[in-house]
Amino acid sequence: MLKILLTRIKQGCRTLAFPKGQLPVLPARYRGRPLVAGQRGPVDLGVSTFTPDSGMVHTTDFCMAARRRADLVLADNEKLLALEVNQAIVKMFGRSLKLRQVSAGGCNACEADINVLNTPVFDLSRFGIQFVASPRHADGLVVTGPVTHNMRTALLKTYEAVPDPKIVIAVGACAISGGLFADTPQSGNGAGAYIPVDLYIPGCPPHPLTILDGLLRLIGRLRGE
Amino acid sequence: MEIFNGGNVASADIPDLSAADFRREVVSRCKADARLVNLFGCSLEQGAVRLFAILGQDDEASLSIVSTCFSADSPSYEAITRDLPAAHLFEREIAEQWAIMPKGHPWLKPVRYHANYRGVADLWPDIAERPIPGSYPFYAVEGEEVHEISVGPVHAGIIEPGHFRFNCHGEEILHLEIQLGYQHRGIEPLLCAGDLQRGVLLSESIAGDTAIGHSLAFCEVIESLAGVVAPPRAQALRAVALELERLANHVGDLGALGMDAGFLPTSAFFGRMRGDYLNLLLALTGNRFGKGLCRPGGVLFDLDSGMADDFCGKLRQYKNEFEEVSALLFSRPSVLARFEGVGVISSGDARELGLVGPAARASQLEHDVRVEYASGMWQYHHIPISLSATGDVYARALVRRQEVMRSLEFLLKILPGLPRGSVQVPIGPVRPNALAVSMVEGWRGEIMHVGITNSQGRFARYKVKDPSFHNWFGLAQAMRGGEISDFPLCNKSFNLSYCGHDL
Numbered sequence: 001m002l003k004i005l006l007t008r009i010k011q012g013c014r015t016l017a018f019p020k021g022q023l024p025v026l027p028a029r030y031r032g033r034p035l036v037a038g039q040r041g042p043v044d045l046g047v048s049t050f051t052p053d054s055g056m057v058h059t060t061d062f063c064m065a066a067r068r069r070a071d072l073v074l075a076d077n078e079k080l081l082a083l084e085v086n087q088a089i090v091k092m093f094g095r096s097l098k099l100r101q102v103s104a105g106g107c108n109a110c111e112a113d114i115n116v117l118n119t120p121v122f123d124l125s126r127f128g129i130q131f132v133a134s135p136r137h138a139d140g141l142v143v144t145g146p147v148t149h150n151m152r153t154a155l156l157k158t159y160e161a162v163p164d165p166k167i168v169i170a171v172g173a174c175a176i177s178g179g180l181f182a183d184t185p186q187s188g189n190g191a192g193a194y195i196p197v198d199l200y201i202p203g204c205p206p207h208p209l210t211i212l213d214g215l216l217r218l219i220g221r222l223r224g225e
Numbered sequence: 226m227e228i229f230n231g232g233n234v235a236s237a238d239i240p241d242l243s244a245a246d247f248r249r250e251v252v253s254r255c256k257a258d259a260r261l262v263n264l265f266g267c268s269l270e271q272g273a274v275r276l277f278a279i280l281g282q283d284d285e286a287s288l289s290i291v292s293t294c295f296s297a298d299s300p301s302y303e304a305i306t307r308d309l310p311a312a313h314l315f316e317r318e319i320a321e322q323w324a325i326m327p328k329g330h331p332w333l334k335p336v337r338y339h340a341n342y343r344g345v346a347d348l349w350p351d352i353a354e355r356p357i358p359g360s361y362p363f364y365a366v367e368g369e370e371v372h373e374i375s376v377g378p379v380h381a382g383i384i385e386p387g388h389f390r391f392n393c394h395g396e397e398i399l400h401l402e403i404q405l406g407y408q409h410r411g412i413e414p415l416l417c418a419g420d421l422q423r424g425v426l427l428s429e430s431i432a433g434d435t436a437i438g439h440s441l442a443f444c445e446v447i448e449s450l451a452g453v454v455a456p457p458r459a460q461a462l463r464a465v466a467l468e469l470e471r472l473a474n475h476v477g478d479l480g481a482l483g484m485d486a487g488f489l490p491t492s493a494f495f496g497r498m499r500g501d502y503l504n505l506l507l508a509l510t511g512n513r514f515g516k517g518l519c520r521p522g523g524v525l526f527d528l529d530s531g532m533a534d535d536f537c538g539k540l541r542q543y544k545n546e547f548e549e550v551s552a553l554l555f556s557r558p559s560v561l562a563r564f565e566g567v568g569v570i571s572s573g574d575a576r577e578l579g580l581v582g583p584a585a586r587a588s589q590l591e592h593d594v595r596v597e598y599a600s601g602m603w604q605y606h607h608i609p610i611s612l613s614a615t616g617d618v619y620a621r622a623l624v625r626r627q628e629v630m631r632s633l634e635f636l637l638k639i640l641p642g643l644p645r646g647s648v649q650v651p652i653g654p655v656r657p658n659a660l661a662v663s664m665v666e667g668w669r670g671e672i673m674h675v676g677i678t679n680s681q682g683r684f685a686r687y688k689v690k691d692p693s694f695h696n697w698f699g700l701a702q703a704m705r706g707g708e709i710s711d712f713p714l715c716n717k718s719f720n721l722s723y724c725g726h727d728l
Binding site for chain 2: 107
């Protein structure tokens with residue numbers, strides 16, 4: 001027992017201050033919101049896999065989530081705080097949001113970085129957000145993956161099992177647009193083709209801070225810069 | 226015919242045996258001292274199919290390859306599984322992908338539910354029609370007191386989908402059947418269809434938690450066929466990234482095991498410490514899973530001496546923390562009571578099922594690609610094989626603990642003296658009509674990629690084997706005679722990939 005306490009004291013408090021205080025600074029090589037200037041046309045964050053050899057220049061800005069699919073298409077170097085707040089969602093889920101995760105062909109990278117939100121570093125439960133074991137206990141779904149042929153029915157059934165009113169969050173390029181697997185024989189083009197999506201979180205996979213930022217903005221816990 | 230890790234041979238030179246001789250060769254050699262490393266099909270012209278078997282003689286670090294051809298009108302052969310259980314899933318895959326019937330296969334069921342790649346009638350009618358694999362013939366135990374539990378595909382956690390069917394008597398599991406295929410994205414045909422740039426991105430998404438392992442295997446196949454060797458500095462950086470990937474996952478697994486044994490302090494500490502390694506990968510590659518590092522011909526990111534010093538300092542601190550927290554986990558009587566004797570796989574069973582990776586080493590099978598089929602940096606720095614004898618959850622946890630320490634020592638050794646020079650060389654055209662093999666010891670075990678080129682130098686077939694493909698049946702075997710409540714713990718002790726299996 002003493003050893004446990006001693007280790008606990010040594011480990012200290014590791015929880016990020018985010019969203020309070022200064023924004024956390026990510027390493028220089030981190031590929032966040034891309035700069036559109038110099039690109040031939042608009043940049044679609046919902047399709048991008050944020051690969052280093054795409055020719056794009058990236059900032060280290062991790063705030064990229066959007067409420068509408070169209071907002072992910074960047075025409076200029078605007079900053080994406082595009083979270084037009086839905087008051088109904090804020091009123092209903094602002095203090096307590098229970099989510100069920102469905103992996104529909106995800107490669108387990110998005111899933112792993114959603115899971116990380118439950119570690120002491122991000123401590124998701126301090127915001128009243130929790131991942132639950134059954135869709136019947138949930139207020140919404142978090143979908144990852146392009147929605148494979150073999151997962152389509154399971155996704156639709158899980159969606160039906162969530163009581164109304166409910167929300168859907170698409171995490172990662174695959175769930176938003178099909179990503180690398182768009183228009184391929186065994187996969188769909190993301191969750192939006194089957195169920196209405198309320199929040200898009202781009203990345204391959206998104207950094208945990210991108211996901212957390214998106215969730216907090218969705219429920220009105222984080223606004224403005 | 227001999228082939229070495231990272232080597233390639235002309236397809237025409239590979240021995241082409243009759244189906245009976247092929248079977249005899251594979252079975253007799255595996256009964257002696259070889260291991261079935263891979264068994265897969267490749268389409269030829271006019272609906273014919275060629276089967277390849279790759280056998281590994283781990284003691285002598287030698288790989289060999291044999292093949293047999295089937296014409297379009299005789300698509301069946303005597304199942305190898307009857308004499309060699311390790312072939313079981315490979316033969317199911319061949320039946321599904323090429324509509325070739327392994328006659329007398331004791332467990333012939335679909336694997337991933339898709340139409341075959343030959344464009345002929347499937348062995349299972351309508352297999353590709355229904356979106357959900359609804360017609361799976363589960364093994365059923367009969368009797369008044371037997372009950373079934375079905376779990377999935379959507380599980381009670383943030384994990385991938387799969388269906389588990391338990392046949393139980395009270396709390397005792399008589400049999401567990403694992404049905405996968407939900408994550409099937411058709412990676413192998415996509416890898417053949419696209420260009421290199423797309424191929425390497427796909428390889429990073431075969432299993433996102435093994436992005437380095439699979440992209441490294443992909444790059445080595447391309448480099449082999451192009452006759453190019455990645456510069457030493459690139460090979461060292463790949464090794465750094467692969468070990469960081471192993472560290473992150475092993476540390477995370479130990480945390481999850483603590484959680485399932487009901488010991489929360491270490492699960493919180495390890496959960497946080499896993500992130501430390503991912504953040505090093507982020508600093509190196511700009512992505513927490515190392516996506517974007519490995520490219521054919523080398524790597525896209527360098528590590529300057531300042532960064533290398535910073536990494537070393539951090540790793541020394543992480544090593545101290547790991548020693549302290551793992552000592553805490555492995556000294557709690559409540560944890561040990563939960564780990565010991567649960568989910569036992571004997572050394573003999575592990576060998577017969579063909580297990581790989583930490584799960585095999587926990588059952589005292591001495592096999593590690595980094596040692597036996599060493600390529601790249603591992604030719605110059607040897608990592609001892611971590612072994613344990615008891616084959617239970619404790620052994621699988623202990624092997625991970627040892628491997629974490631050895632990976633840390635390896636990194637601390639190579640980081641201060643990285644080879645100098647460039648990190649990437651250009652890639653030329655690839656050799657046509659050839660077959661190239663690459664193996665990587667990913668954190669789950671042996672990854673193997675095989676690329677077969679056609680006369681235009683494009684892939685006619687690309688075969689991916691994730692270690693999970695070997696090990697899922699091991700998990701089912703480990704649960705026999707166990708209790709239902711042991712399943713989560715046992716499952717974590719294997720921590721297999723769904724998408725790596727489903728492809």
